[in-house]
Amino acid sequence: xxxxxxxxxxxxxxxxxxxxxxxxxxxxxxxxxxxxxxxxxxxxxxxxxxxxxxxxxxxxxxxxxxxxxxxxxxxxxxxxxxxxxxxxxxxxxxxxxxxxxxxxxxxxxxxxxxxxxxxxxxxxxxxxxxxxxxxxxxxxxxxxxxxxxxxxxxxxxxxxxxxxxxxxxxxxxxxxxxxxxxxxxxxxxxxxxxxxxxxxxxxxxxxxxxxxxxxxxxxxxxxxxxxxxxxxxxxxxxxxxxxxxxxxxxxxxxxxxxxxxxxxxxxxxxxxxxxxxxxxxxxxxxxxxxxxxxxxxxxxxxxxxxxxxxxxxxxxxxxxxxxxxxxxxxxxxxxxxxxxxxxxxxxxxxxxxxxxxxxxxxxxxxxxxxxxxxxxxxxxxxxxxxxxxxxxxxxxxxxxxxxxxxxxxxxxxxxxxxxxxxxxxxxxxxxxxxxxxxxxxxxxxxxxxxxxxxxxxxxxxxxxxxxxxxxxxxxxxxxxxxxxxxxxxxxxxxxxxxxxxxxxxxxxxxxxxxxxxxxxxxxxxxxxxxxxxxxxxxxxxxxxxxxxxxxxxxxxxxxxxxxxxxxxxxxxxxxxxx
Ligand code: 9G3
Numbered sequence: 001x002x003x004x005x006x007x008x009x010x011x012x013x014x015x016x017x018x019x020x021x022x023x024x025x026x027x028x029x030x031x032x033x034x035x036x037x038x039x040x041x042x043x044x045x046x047x048x049x050x051x052x053x054x055x056x057x058x059x060x061x062x063x064x065x066x067x068x069x070x071x072x073x074x075x076x077x078x079x080x081x082x083x084x085x086x087x088x089x090x091x092x093x094x095x096x097x098x099x100x101x102x103x104x105x106x107x108x109x110x111x112x113x114x115x116x117x118x119x120x121x122x123x124x125x126x127x128x129x130x131x132x133x134x135x136x137x138x139x140x141x142x143x144x145x146x147x148x149x150x151x152x153x154x155x156x157x158x159x160x161x162x163x164x165x166x167x168x169x170x171x172x173x174x175x176x177x178x179x180x181x182x183x184x185x186x187x188x189x190x191x192x193x194x195x196x197x198x199x200x201x202x203x204x205x206x207x208x209x210x211x212x213x214x215x216x217x218x219x220x221x222x223x224x225x226x227x228x229x230x231x232x233x234x235x236x237x238x239x240x241x242x243x244x245x246x247x248x249x250x251x252x253x254x255x256x257x258x259x260x261x262x263x264x265x266x267x268x269x270x271x272x273x274x275x276x277x278x279x280x281x282x283x284x285x286x287x288x289x290x291x292x293x294x295x296x297x298x299x300x301x302x303x304x305x306x307x308x309x310x311x312x313x314x315x316x317x318x319x320x321x322x323x324x325x326x327x328x329x330x331x332x333x334x335x336x337x338x339x340x341x342x343x344x345x346x347x348x349x350x351x352x353x354x355x356x357x358x359x360x361x362x363x364x365x366x367x368x369x370x371x372x373x374x375x376x377x378x379x380x381x382x383x384x385x386x387x388x389x390x391x392x393x394x395x396x397x398x399x400x401x402x403x404x405x406x407x408x409x410x411x412x413x414x415x416x417x418x419x420x421x422x423x424x425x426x427x428x429x430x431x432x433x434x435x436x437x438x439x440x441x442x443x444x445x446x447x448x449x450x451x452x453x454x455x456x457x458x459x460x461x462x463x464x465x466x467x468x469x470x471x472x473x474x475x476x477x478x479x480x481x482x483x484x485x486x487x488x489x490x491x492x493x494x495x496x497x498x499x500x501x502x503x504x505x506x507x508x509x510x511x512x513x514x515x516x517x518x519x520x521x522x523x524x525x526x527x528x529x530x531x532x533x534x535x536x537x538x539x540x541x542x543x544x545x546x547x548x549x550x551x552x553x554x555x556x557x558x559x560x561x562x563x564x565x566x567x568x569x570x571x572x573x574x575x576x577x578x
Pocket of ligand 1: 160
């Protein structure tokens with residue numbers, strides 16, 4: 001392609017609200033433009049990269065035996081009412097009416113649609129297992145769209161759905177999708193980890209998320225550098241470091257009973273810790289929540305954070321909002337000074353970090369007062385303990401004992417074992433060998449295709465611009481002519497352009513009437529793997545090469561170019577020029 005004619009509107013500066021590097025770079029390099037909050041157009045370069053990602057996905061999904069199809073984005077509300085999700089999802093599910101006033105949803109996901117198709121079209125065990133997939137636009141009215149394509153309201157997803165007769169069949173489908181994902185993300189050049197995850201509202205049992213490692217990622221993953229353990233912090237478990245030496249010391253002064261202490265306005269752990277001169281891990285925070293209408297007080301060691309997903313699972317609640325200050329008063333306590341001792345007719349549970357604590361500080365259930373020297377075993381002997389905390393730095397792998405590491409990640413894939421959640425609610429069943437009707441067992445598997453594009457850029461850029469992996473770069477070679485008025489330079493450029501294109505390389509030829517500096521800066525910003533510059537040595541048929549990732553620059557004679565590209569790209573676009 002000749003750059004003069006291409007729509008590649010590069011920018012020097014971007015709007016201040018573009019916080020993520022990939023968002024800034026995709027705007028500056030002319031890959032995308034925002035139409036509305038969380039809604040983007042793909043300009044030619046952005047679409048080329050997006051299509052390369054889709055090609056990799058299709059190749060791996062097809063190789064895994066999945067069949068591509070395409071489902072509508074407009075879903076009649078009846079389907080979502082049949083699965084019960086019309087009312088489960090609030091404003092995030094975009095809804096509209098047609099000219100006859102019938103209600104529709106813009107598809108946020110396609111369990112309802114695909115299960116209905118299978119229900120209508122597959123009845124015999126002979127047609128199972130089957131895995132269907134599509135690459136389709138999804139709509140989710142995110143409360144806070146941000147970071148460009150990383151969290152949009154209209155985005156491209158590859159969603160696959162497997163249909164099996166048995167649980168072990170689902171296990172096989174799940175494994176083959178999992179392996180296909182490993183291949184896909186590897187070929188896309190992503191640094192990623194598969195982590196154990198929480199299945200959330202979608203339900204089901206096993207589920208893994210594929211996390212692209214990036215500081216801008218909204219998810220925190222906990223992983224062990226010595227064994228394979230890796231989990232989303234929502235689900236991650238760790239082993240507490242030995243109870244702090246304080247609790248172990250035999251000679252901890254055993255006070256006969258807790259002692260009330262005046263702690264005016266000391267409502268935060270930090271304030272309290274400084275005021276009483278005790279470390280946070282010796283303070284117990286009491287969190288009052290409302291579990292499906294019932295007040296519960298949760299005890300947690302002061303240096304830990306509550307994990308709401310674990311809490312919901314521990315007490316079997318759907319929602320665990322904080323208790324209002326008024327309701328805390330009704331409990332006979334007061335916000336900021338809640339404590340487990342002396343609280344009547346309210347259920348109290350504790351995180352395992354609290355077990356065995358000695359000489360602890362708790363709220364006194366009285367304004368501006370706390371209790372010191374609490375002995376858990378003595379003062380709260382009936383306590384029930386659960387794991388309801390976020391794993392914290394310093395904890396060790398419950399699998400192998402090695403200290404756990406933490407990293408931020410962008411969720412680019414998510415695979416679920418759904419079971420019969422949708423097949424039973426929507427009536428998708430099959431007749432087995434004996435003609436007995438059984439519900440079909442499902443799995444579902446998503447990849448955020450547009451999010452993958454942004455994640456790849458998050459992992460592949462420097463201060464001058466994008467550094468494309470060769471597998472998905474919009475163009476493999478950037479051919480620059482320094483002076484387009486110079487006959488010799490244009491002739492040699494034309495020759496190189498034709499040779500490379502005939503050999504199958506995608507070449508962007510910068511034939512613009514621009515100063516050399518502009519061309520070099522744009523080439524670094526666009527970031528294609530190999531730049532070939534035709535300049536003043538054209539008369540000697542000498543050109544200059546620059547590798548975008550390694551930065552190495554060297555001269556070649558025109559006749560060496562083709563073999564050089566073969567060796568350079570053969571090695572996946574890494575430098576072969578030592
Ligand atoms: C909705 C809205 C948002 C949603 C969903 C439904 C997330 C929803 C979970 C999934 C599960 C899997 C198939 C591909 C892989 C992921 N956000 N999820 O179901 F109506 Cl508004 O999408 N679906």
